[in-house]
Amino acid sequence: MTQQTLSGEDFSRRFRNALGMFATGITVVTTRTPAGEPIGLTVNSFNSVSLDPPLIVWSLANDLPSRPLFEGCEYYAINVLAEDQMELSQRFASRNGERFAGLEVEVGQGGVPLLKGCCARFVCRNTVRHDGGDHIVFISEVVDFDREERLPLLYFGGAYRRVAD
Template sequence: MQKSQLTDLPSALAPDFDPRQFRNALAQFATGVTIITTKLSDGRFIGLTANSFNSVSLDPPLVLWSLGNRAQSLPVFQQNSHYVINVLTADQQALAEQFASRAEDRFEGVEFELSRTGLPILKGVAAWFECHNRSQYPEGDHVILVGEVERCAYNEQSADTQNRPLIFHNGRFLT
């Protein structure tokens, strides 16, 4: 259903909860953890931790993630043609914390290789998706970014119980 078809529906009712209750309820949904990477116009790399990643379509291959309107990196991700979504494993919690920090150079000490478009693919991740920045949808206090996957790969060891995914649940990382 296209958004234009929704205009005939009645408006949503006002929420009957406060923002804290909403956040606490959302925190009960466990998500995977990713690091999204791209680069600045001067060639320096930029990346951030995100748990809003989701699949959209197999044909064409589409994924989505979202970023808050107040994020300083939002204009960079909106304007770049490509980004890489790196899916983290349980042993990469420190990496997730590093990319969630306010550190000036989040790539300090981080091992990576370059994608076809020259963007960082982090070493040891469970999977990665090199995406063309296909579309963006401002919704509420976030922007939803839809990427068309041009290349992807996964670590076959990730299916092994020894290489579990990194999970975010109830405000903290779990393995």
């Protein structure tokens, strides 16, 4: 390994590119606002923490307008996207448009919207939040889940990917 300068724009870009060498699944995290409106966003910072108790972790950028809504909600859902759901990933990653327009959703505990056709869905109680630099880190208890035998949508090296045999 070579010595890296730990500051500046060039470092940030190189660091982001290096992190992109870790393949991740893609999720859409969904909840409802205090007024009952569904909200959601694309997240690839999801992972398991513990089986007993069942805990997951994900993070959200501090500068997103939806941050206080996710911080304040009691429940949210992690929807793990399947390989044919790239359009959903892009829809919920966009800052434009009504993300739930035309979507049929199911309803989970606490009224959280559950997207159809996903590989897995986890309904979580919003329990612990930590400062994580330019992100907030959520560690939450899974209260319900389901899964389907579907191949996941992946993200690697700045592009969508599919599982190959």
